[in-house]
Amino acid sequence: MFVKIYIYHIKRDKTEEYFRIQEKAREIYRKFIDSETTYLQSRSDTTKWIEITKYRSEEEYDKGIALINTEKEIQELFKSFQSILVDRKREIVEENFIEVMNTSIL
Template sequence: MFVKIYQYHIQQDKVKEYFEIQQKASEIYLKYITSQTTYLNSKADPTKWLEISRYENEEEYYKSMKLVNEEAKIQELFKGFQSLLVSDKREIMEEEFMQKQPGS
């Protein structure tokens, strides 16, 4: 299983808008790829979020993302997402992982 983890900081008063954007983006993603996403909010820093998305495999992920990124609406949603970031912490950290099971 291929896993993408994003870390970013959302303004505390923009969480409702954040989830609205995530829901709309998810609808676009589901046209092209099956995924499971978990959103984690830090207890120590309420602006800090982790987004963990799991995909069947890396090859399908990259093939599908090309199609997702061609959607005009996804670009609009990303701009909206960026406007929710904490102004002095605008960086979006991104990492890729492979999920492993014992014995694999």
């Protein structure tokens, strides 16, 4: 599995808008690529979020994201997303990982 991790800070009063943006983005992603996303909110800083998305492979991600990025709506959604970031913490950290092992005790 290929894994993308994003870390960013969302304004406290924009959580509902954040989820609306994410849902619209997921609809677009579904047209082009299979993925599974988990959203985590920090307990110590409620503006801090981590988004973890898993893809079958990096190659599949690269092909899908190339098509996704041509969609006008996804570009508009990204602008909306940028507008809800905390002003003094506007950086979006993006990292790539390969899933080595997955275990569950649930």
